Amino acid sequence: MRIGIVGGGLGGLLTTALLSKNHDVVVFEKLPFVGGRFTNINYKGFQLTTGALHMIPHGNDGYLAKLLRECGCNVKIINSNPDGLFRVNGKDYAYKDLFNLVGLKDKLKALKMAANLKMGNVDKSISFGEFLESVELALKVGNAFTGWALSLTAYETPMEEIIEMAKNYHKFGGPGVPIGGCKGVIDELVRVIKNNNGVIKVECEVKGIEIEDDKAYIIGEEFNEEFDVVVSNLSPKLTEKISNVKIIKGKEPKPSKGIKICVATKEGLIKHNGVLFTPECERINGLNQVTNVDISLAPEGYHLVMTHQTQLTNNVKKEIDLGLEDIENLFNGKDYEILHIQSYRDEWPVNHASNGTDLDNVINDRLYLVGDGVKGKGGIEVEGIAMGVMKVVEHINLLNKTN
Template sequence: MASGKRRVVVVGTGLGGLLTGAFLARRGHPVTFLEAQSIIGGRFTHIDYQGFAIPTGAFHAFPGGVRGHLFRCLCKIGVHVSLVEPAPSVMVAVDGQRLPLHLDMTRSQSPVLRRLVGVNRRGPVTRSAARMLIAGLMGRDLPAAEGMRRIGGTEAGVRLLDRLTKFALSVPAEEASAVELLRSILSQRFGREGFLIHGSGSMIGRIRTAAESSGAEVRTAAPVRRIIVEGGHARGVEVEGGESLDAGWVIANAGVRRTLGMLGEHAPSRVVEQVATLRPACGFTHAVRSRNRLHEHLSIEIPLDLRHIDGIMPVSNLSRFLCPPEWHFALAYQWMDPAEDPEKQLEAGRRELLEHLGSGAEIMNTACYHSHNPTANIAQMIDQHGKSRPPAILPGIEGLFLVGHDVQGYGTAAELIGESCLRLWERLERA
């Protein structure tokens, strides 16, 4: 082993774990990935079912496109992807019309949409947003919906923001943190939605290849029982079955809760208490197919008139590679209210979605993430801003680094993983 290179064990192969492992492997560290499941990629991959690319979570998309953090991560590890950035990024479906919504700042919004949401002039809006950001960073955060009202947003405007925060942060606008939202948008430099034309699973395969060609080893069906900590330093892991692997660095990508469980008595009590108060995000993703074309546009559709469905991605309009040629394919996201009966919400959402997409549409799969499942992300909520998301480096344990969707970071949806990875990589390169 070259001097200064540490043996690295990556626990869990979600997007954050794979990216970080591949990054370290390319920099000459010997890396071993341990995945409990039989497939790698966690919530950022897809399963091929009869030719349909059914995602395990994320919708084959980089929310920040080529300006975002994930794209920068891939550049750093030399993985090539083809992204399609639909213009406009979003289509708002309201009263039978489709109104374009541009997420980049170079395009101005259509007058019809501006009138609908009540946000008219850019100058005052920018000033208000800046004031909210500064106030929030000083500890006076407010819900995103309240922020929208302050800049003159109408009820339709608040409803649109609500759909967007549910889609991007997994929280309703009344609970979403305005600072979290603003910082996330700023940190990814107003990137616009990018769609992985060959699907998320193909990208995961490429990251794996990049890691393996740099000497990394990937083991699936290898659940980790505990992380070995000696003298305040992570020394390795013990795999289910008794084998132990020594490591200089342990990268944990198994979800914060499960990682704390693996640490046992070494888990810092402050972080355990902090994590116990966090609310995980929950929601449904519906995979819809039809023999008829489902959408006439390429953008994410936000159906403002529907009550339960937050956004629909017209997958087959963006890529021919993710479903059989004779079919059309779309993915819909539905936020789940944890206070209400999931079954009833699901039924209502499915009914509404099928009605919206017209005859011929059928739901072929609905995936649900809920409760304290280790892979469920932590919602970016008003009372959780900053202080509550656990840090990437746990206090009192050296050589252990947390990556994934539930550690501290900024960015919408999966971009948060990229942002926290980039920050961690900088620290690791200095170490």
């Protein structure tokens, strides 16, 4: 089949790489570079990013890693060990040790919660915040986790999503960092697509998607190309806006917003390669120091620390100032330099659909959606994208067989 892919973000490129084995594929990307919110920006020798924090939520064992291997990408992903620690009262604790920081009554409550969550024995209709709120520290820790991983507060996160995430965590484990950062993944996807004779067109903005009974068309200012199938890597809302198909039939997906601050430090802030969750910060939910995995992500003699925070109010300046105050407290007298502050919202958010508000990937036999507006259930960030891509690729390959 001839397949057109609109958008060269992680979702679009992963779909293209998988389909390029058996189909003719063409990617249309509006920017001069591919990778969307998952690629590097070189700034003074530091590998900053267009979005992601150089982390893959289930590391070398999750959905994304599996699909990368399946399409022939050689990406080395180093699993974090420990997955994450939690800074409470200035000290870093493993998850299991947090239970000892509260009184006996709260400890029993928290242990019961953890056991119920592991067994899926919880009310699916409530939020994660409601589930945790009877133990103050548990709610703070929950907020740090959802803020870091989903750019949502615990109260904004549906319990149903948390149950699925817990299942994935027990199946695949915690995060990992790809060597070369986000761009390490994107470069390999591009290599595979080109090896399979796929075509990637940059600076090629798509203005229209026309779906007819027997064909589909991708239209720009100076082109109108015919395809058997179109895969859109744009948000469901934008895809609907430029196409002749009604996509959002029920509730609109709700985007999640966030702020990332990149910090240079000679001394380093943490010794491990996992996440440092910061439940006691005013705004920062967590941070990582990716140079503990790959020193090439910063100039010689430096570490790169990336912090993330949910955007809680619409006053972005105030949100950033509170984040900077947190950083000052976290560094506690150590030398550091703020490299870059990025806020993510509107057309360039953390997620086009916050977890629990994603739409389905399959619109009809000719039009499919991939990306973070259509993640699989319980799929954190790029793992959720990979789950959606898997579904689309299976559907298209089945369609090809039956036609």
